[in-house]
Every structure is written in C-alpha cells, then in structure tokens.
Amino acid sequence: MTLILLKWVKPGMTRLYYDIIKDIPDSMENLDKSLAESTGLNLFELAARAAGTDSRRLSGEVGKYTAAVVPITSGKGIITGFSEAVSAILCHLGFAAHITGEPDVAGIGEVFNCGADIFFAADDRKFLAVNLKNSIIVDNSQATAAGFVHALAAAAEHKGKQLKGQPVLVIGLGPVGSHAVYELERLGARVRVFDTDTEKMNRFSSLHGSVTPVSSLAEALLETDYVLDAAPAPDIVTGEQLRPEMVVSCPGVPHGLTAEALADAGSRFIHDKLPLGVAVMALRSISNTWV
Ligand code: PYL
Numbered sequence: 001m002t003l004i005l006l007k008w009v010k011p012g013m014t015r016l017y018y019d020i021i022k023d024i025p026d027s028m029e030n031l032d033k034s035l036a037e038s039t040g041l042n043l044f045e046l047a048a049r050a051a052g053t054d055s056r057r058l059s060g061e062v063g064k065y066t067a068a069v070v071p072i073t074s075g076k077g078i079i080t081g082f083s084e085a086v087s088a089i090l091c092h093l094g095f096a097a098h099i100t101g102e103p104d105v106a107g108i109g110e111v112f113n114c115g116a117d118i119f120f121a122a123d124d125r126k127f128l129a130v131n132l133k134n135s136i137i138v139d140n141s142q143a144t145a146a147g148f149v150h151a152l153a154a155a156a157e158h159k160g161k162q163l164k165g166q167p168v169l170v171i172g173l174g175p176v177g178s179h180a181v182y183e184l185e186r187l188g189a190r191v192r193v194f195d196t197d198t199e200k201m202n203r204f205s206s207l208h209g210s211v212t213p214v215s216s217l218a219e220a221l222l223e224t225d226y227v228l229d230a231a232p233a234p235d236i237v238t239g240e241q242l243r244p245e246m247v248v249s250c251p252g253v254p255h256g257l258t259a260e261a262l263a264d265a266g267s268r269f270i271h272d273k274l275p276l277g278v279a280v281m282a283l284r285s286i287s288n289t290w291v
Helices: 002-006 028-039 043-050 055-059 082-093 104-114 140-158 175-186 198-207 217-223 259-268 275-285
Strands: 066-070 096-099 118-122 127-131 137-139 167-171 190-194 226-229 247-250 269-271
Touching (some): 028 082, 028 259, 028 275, 043 055, 043 275, 066 082, 066 104, 082 096, 082 275, 104 118, 118 275, 137 140, 137 275, 140 247, 140 269, 167 217, 175 190, 175 226, 190 217, 247 259
Parallel strands (some): 066 096, 066 118, 167 190, 167 226, 226 247
Antiparallel strands (some): 118 127
C-alpha cells in the first residue's frame, strides 16, 4: 500500500539548509563577478533579461519599491538564514528590503500595515513573490528556470554564439527543469531531456512533441555543448565529460559536477543556491512585460 501511495506523492523542491545559504549575504559582489565572467552580465542585468525588461530602465525604478520577507513556520519550519539571504539579495538589487518581525499570517498583516509593495514567503512546497500593488505573483521554480536558461543563452552570446537552433540538454524534469524546457523552446533551442525516472521522461516527451528524450546521459553529454542541470544529484558530470566547448548552467542543488569537473570548469559553470531565482522573482514582480 505504501508503495502505491508513494507513486502519487508529488516531488517537491530541494529544501535548502543553513550551511549552504549562510554565506549568501556576504557573497553578492563575488557572484556578480563570476556571472559577468560567464555571461557578460551581472545578477541584476541577468535577472532583468529573464524578466524580459531593460536593466537600465529598471535600475532607476527598484529603489522606489519596498519588499518584505515573511518567515513561515509551517511544515518543517523556519530555515535559519533563509529570510536573511532573501532580504540581502533584494537589498543588493537596490530594493528597500526587510524581514517582518512576526512570521506567518501576522507577518502578512505587518506587510499590509507597513505599506510594503512586495512580499516574499516560502513554505516547503512553494516560494512566492507577491506584488500587492499590481497583483503579480511570481513562483520561484519558474523564475529560477528562466534565470538559468537566460544565463546559458547569455553565456553562449558571450562566446559569439546563440542558443537558437542549438541542442540543449535539460537534466532533471522537476518543477525547475520542466519550466526550463518552456523557456528554452521560447528561445528556439532544440531541447533534449534526461531524467532517471524514465517513465516521467517519456510521459513528458510525449506531451511535448518538440523535445527529444535521451536514454544515456553519458552519450548526450558527448554530443551537447549546452547543459541545464536541474537535477538535485551530485557527481553526474565528470571532468572527462566536461568538454572545453561546454557550458553548464546549474540551478540544481546540490550541483552535478564532480570535484574534478568543478576544478576545471571555471566560467563554463554557472551555479548558485538562491540569488538568481530570487532576483528574477523580484524583477518580474515589478515589470509587466514577461507575462
Ligand atoms: C525556496 C528554495 C529554493 C530551493 N529550495 C527551496 C526551499 O528550500 N524551500 C523551503 C523554504 C522554506 C523556508 C522557511 C522559512 O524560513 O520561512 N519556511
């Protein structure tokens, strides 16, 4: 009976924890630098691109918005450092951001009372940005997918290439990977998909006739220069498999590179644990162009 029930449990997102997010507030400048090396764009510019809007226009706007992060105690509870990391990312982008004094519904009440424009709140299944002034709601999985897809596209352009017409391999068809497929198709890429759950991969591919399922990850890595790794699995791309032409954009936590691949990857590897997704949520929530 348990086995039958398990088949119907919807897989959630990977849950972050203190040790992997604690350094986020102090690492924003370094993130800007590494993103610029890989893509030619910093966090703000990349998020604006994924939000479908002009970063110069938006950079003059963000300071006008106040954003609040509401800690949520339900389910597995508060993750120490989570609200602090989200707030630090928002401040880095130029928002006037703070964490509410109260969690949960009382925190949302506080957001209204203090007149904040946007609030951010996450439980174990969803992480949303809600703009109270324009009624735009942005989901973290969709925003993260868009951020890492546009990072891959910008990295290709940084090397004088384009994703349009190119094969791109998406590893992992969870909430982020499946949204990444839509974003890549919008950009005109030829999407290949791999998931260890072959039943899920084949179902997804039959519903989306334009994508090609691949049965061997190793073979696909040999033939595909652009990879979007959205699988929460370590050590799936080895140093030998990471060819010099490849770019791996990786929202998956933990990332999929072996220690050897990571040491060799340099700017061919784009990864963070939270900032790009939050940045796209924030900029999408204040721009009406992406919906
Ligand atoms: C939102 C992140 C992105 C990746 N994994 C997701 C995660 O860890 N979700 C759980 C978030 C829980 C937050 C907690 C708090 O501190 O407010 N309820």
